[in-house]
Amino acid sequence: MTAQIELRNIDKYYGSFHALKGVRLTIEKGTFVALVGPSGCGKSTLLRSIAGLETITSGDIAIAGQNMTGVPPRRRDVAMVFQSYALYPHMTVEENLTYSLRLHGVGKAEARLKAGEVAATIGLSQLLGRYPRQLSGGQRQRVAMGRAIIRNPKAFLFDEPLSNLDAALRVQMRKEIRALHDRLGATSVYVTHDQIEAMTMADWVVVMRDGVIEQQGRPLDLYDKPVNRFVAGFIGSPAMNFLPATVTPDGQGLTLDGYGADRIPLASPAAPGQAVIAGMRPEHLRMAQGPASFHLEVGTIESTGSATYLASADGALQLVQSERADLRPGDRVGLEIDPARIHLFDPETSARI
């Protein structure tokens, strides 16, 4: 595998605001990489730096082995899909698609042919003569995609491309983008704040916070082994429960602070008496059939038919289960969890123990 995009120690300041802090990232050729994080974490800035729309303060950017630091966007040979689609309003769909080709001196007839091909790929053949304002949101999204793929660029950059679509369309476009990526064998960098998008689409997920990469890895690795409490809380929906706990004197179990003296067994021993944060995913908690490890006093019950969401009155503990439950607020429910699925975090550093 060769690196298609390499970021070495990228630093970016906006005035005195440190937006990117020593970011290092290697993106292999042909992979679909998602940059996720809460808003303001620097993921869009990083993407725009790769495109050349932001100048970085220090560090190096290489695309396909060539150093692109300081090179203007037009010579980087990357394509970008913007959140607002950024279709040129005064051009028809066909002109939008062929704009980059015309700039690169492709002949009219050839550009037309290519636009026809791309339009067929993304299902826009009927709409080539229309203007962007005459298209629906989903169609605009497709045109933006078409404008990117027509050039066969070294990398595709997506800046939250689905956030303006309704939920159903978003799920569909998610699949289409991923299918397109596979068909083209392209290298894609996809920015999103939606961890579901990142988890479902990407081969490699990069979680960012405050201009720093907190963790990167394969989606399920991030889910199974988050390196710190932030990543643990960010990946997975509904979010992981974090409960203050203390390791029992024998090091083999936990007692949850504020949930009585019930003992939860641990898969591997921990330092006896240590204060920890126990992370438990709502979908890993089960209602106990036999003796329970600990108890939940039900505060709210939400049922979607396929799943039931239970939460404590203070919202600190949530669980999801697929069986329906005949419960009422105030009921006490015994819970258990597979010891291997308990994550322990250091209360001071938030790092995984």
Add this chain to the structure above:
Amino acid sequence: MTRPYTPWLLLLVALALAAVYLFPLYWMYVTSLKGSSEIFANPPTFWPVAPDPGVYPAVWARRNMPVFLSNSVIIAAGVTAITVILGTGCAYVLARYRNVWIDIGLFCVLMLQVLPASVMVTPLFVGFNQVGLLSYPRTAVVLAAAAKAMPFFVVLVRATFMSVPRELEEAALVDGNSRVGAFFTIVLPLARNGILVCAILTFMSSFGEYIYSKSIIQDPNLQPASVGLSGFLGPNSTDWNSIMAYAAIYVTPILAAFVILQRRIVAGLTSGALK
């Protein structure tokens, strides 16, 4: 459905003010058609008893109006050309960059708008004299009037540019265009309406430019129609119907152009470039 509240009183006041402002226009046309005795009739007649349109060709020939009007057109065209070319670039920069120097620049531009032409004309005259520009008086007037027209143009066109989303330009950059190329193929076409409207307004206002022309241009063959009109007015002038005919000839084309274009002008000033 409830009917929206209509501020009838305010509308009435506005109409009354418009009438006050438009009455002289009406009076100009009416007076131009009256005979010399009817002009001074008391009470005045609101419609000429014996309209005499013959005064128009007479004034046209006698006052050498083709020369005056073509000078007006030359000056207005020059002012518009300079304002549009320089002002568009200026407005774009002011719209796209944000820092202290841009704010200072914008402040200075607005400051220019505050200074009245009658205050500026003397220093300008002295300056132009120093550099020998007074030998080309029309050019001098074009420069002075363009400087005067610039702030208005820049401020309005800047607003137009600000309505063009930045992402469009960025998309063009990533698509392989340069900054200059993106400006010409993306931003300019989208801002075209706003720029066109401001250019028309600039042309119209500089068509009536008076103060700089009056002070700087001495040769009657180079003077615009506004100065030509004032030359008509003497302390003993009684030739009111000719004066009004002159004024009517001068004003009517501009008025007609405005009426024809007013829909576009109003639309261009109030709406963004994109829809």
